[in-house]
Amino acid sequence: MIWYRASPSGAIHGNSIRIVFMWRKQRCRETLGLPVTKANIKHAAQLRAAVLHDIKIGTFDYGRHFPNSRHAGGSYAVRDVRLKALVARYKPLKAVDITEETERRYGWALDICIEMLGEERLGGALMPEDVQRLRADLIEDRATSTVNHYLATLAGFFTWCEKNSYCRPGLAEACTRFEATERDPDPLTKAEFKQLIDACLHPADNAAINLAVYTGLRPGEICGLARDDIDLAKGVIHVSRSITSSGKFKLPKNNKKRTVLLLPPAVEACRQLLETEHGLQPQAIEVQLNRHEKAVEAVTPLLSPVLQARKTKVNTWFVPSAWNTKWHTIQKRAKIRPRRPYQTRHTYACWCLAARGNLAFIAKQMGHKDFTMLVKVYAAWMDDESPDELQRIWQGMHRSI
Numbered sequence: 108m109i110w111y112r113a114s115p116s117g118a119i120h121g122n123s124i125r126i127v128f129m130w131r132k133q134r135c136r137e138t139l140g141l142p143v144t145k146a147n148i149k150h151a152a153q154l155r156a157a158v159l160h161d162i163k164i165g166t167f168d169y170g171r172h173f174p175n176s177r178h179a180g181g182s183y184a185v186r187d188v189r190l191k192a193l194v195a196r197y198k199p200l201k202a203v204d205i206t207e208e209t210e211r212r213y214g215w216a217l218d219i220c221i222e223m224l225g226e227e228r229l230g231g232a233l234m235p236e237d238v239q240r241l242r243a244d245l246i247e248d249r250a251t252s253t254v255n256h257y258l259a260t261l262a263g264f265f266t267w268c269e270k271n272s273y274c275r276p277g278l279a280e281a282c283t284r285f286e287a288t289e290r291d292p293d294p295l296t297k298a299e300f301k302q303l304i305d306a307c308l309h310p311a312d313n314a315a316i317n318l319a320v321y322t323g324l325r326p327g328e329i330c331g332l333a334r335d336d337i338d339l340a341k342g343v344i345h346v347s348r349s350i351t352s353s354g355k356f357k358l359p360k361n362n363k364k365r366t367v368l369l370l371p372p373a374v375e376a377c378r379q380l381l382e383t384e385h386g387l388q389p390q391a392i393e394v395q396l397n398r399h400e401k402a403v404e405a406v407t408p409l410l411s412p413v414l415q416a417r418k419t420k421v422n423t424w425f426v427p428s429a430w431n432t433k434w435h436t437i438q439k440r441a442k443i444r445p446r447r448p449y450q451t452r453h454t455y456a457c458w459c460l461a462a463r464g465n466l467a468f469i470a471k472q473m474g475h476k477d478f479t480m481l482v483k484v485y486a487a488w489m490d491d492e493s494p495d496e497l498q499r500i501w502q503g504m505h506r507s508i
Contacts (some may be wrong), residue, residue: 123139123140124151125137126154128159130167139154188229188230188231188273189230190225190226190229190230190233191221193273194217201213203398203399204398206395207355207398208353208395213260213263216260217260220241220261224241231273231275233274235277235278235280238261242282242285254285262282266279293450294453294457295446299441302443303437303438306438306440307437310379310383311410312437314375314376314383315376315410318376318377319452320372320451320454321455322455323452323456324344325359325360327349327350328346330349330426330429331349332409333407333408333409334381334408339378342368342374343366343368345366346359346367347359347364348392351426353426354424356394356395357395358394358396359474362396385408386413388407389405390406390408392405392406410425412424453485456469456473456485457485459472460488466478466482469481
């Protein structure tokens with residue numbers, strides 16, 4: 108038997124047996140520390156066969172086969188597992204920390220990225236260059252915001268892979284997001300708002316648009332409102348839930364319920380909607396608080412497609428996509444420049460700021476964590492009256508001295 112004397116697969120190193128194999132285009136040599144005997148030669152041959160088999164099927168773990176090797180750490184410690192298998196392991200582990208809706212969006216983003224990288228590729232063989240090439244391919248025919256969502260999701264996956272030694276360090280860092288041009292708010296003017304209101308054919312639509320503009324609620328929060336959330340005596344709305352385009356209820360953004368104080372037009376809009384009969388009884392709904400907890404509520408929709416439906420079978424609740432369709436129809440009838448429904452929220456913020464409203468109060472009304480977002484997004488509306496601001500401050504100082 109001459110395998111151990113001088114062959115590509117093995118040789119004698121000192122008084123011990125060494126096996127040789129190719130892995131990731133590198134020639135690897137491992138001295139086993141075993142004396143040269145027939146039994147040990149047979150053992151070395153079987154070990155090398157097992158190593159080659161694991162490399163072939165993509166499950167090779169250097170540290171498992173050679174725990175005492177100096178190559179068992181660093182880049183050699185990366186285990187060979189195909190991307191398809193890694194994603195299958197990662198998804199259920201990630202899912203325990205996110206809602207079902209977020210899981211769906213994350214899964215979609217990951218599937219696209221992994222398909223473009225190559226499902227059968229080994230995680231340990233990926234280089235930062237592969238991620239950079241993926242970035243270039245993604246941005247060719249997708250919006251910047253979409254690509255950034257994909258890259259953020261992929262970075263989370265690669266961070267998990269790196270921590271568990273499935274890929275070499277640097278892949279998550281290579282998932283650099285593209286710099287996005289921030290869209291300025293495009294609020295309605297008072298004249299456009301009047302045109303929009305005049306274009307409403309049903310009083311409920313009129314009231315809904317007034318409510319959206321004078322509260323700054325997000326479209327999902329507007330659609331998720333229940334009659335039970337309104338307290339006309341106190342002039343407030345309790346924003347307790349939001350509804351997704353798939354019809355699932357969740358907590359408002361930032362997972363925080365809030366109470367919104369109503370301006371007079373919003374109070375009147377709520378009164379009109381409460382007086383409008385749509386014949387619906389309280390509905391039992393599930394609000395997803397987090398991945399593991401749901402709250403069951405019995406509430407009556409404030410807005411419902413049932414009120415104006417021509418079909419016999421319609422959803423009980425508006426979802427953002429359906430509200431979007433209604434909004435665009437009214438907007439087209441009003442003959443004003445097209446905007447997304449979210450611009451009603453921007454309209455509320457800009458009108459409040461132009462009226463010199465308190466930043467902290469407006470931020471709380473809108474459900475922001477603090478007023479940093481207001482300063483960042485709506486700076487132009489805050490500066491409209493800046494020439495008079497210094498005089499106002501001086502007069503205030505004069506009174507306090």
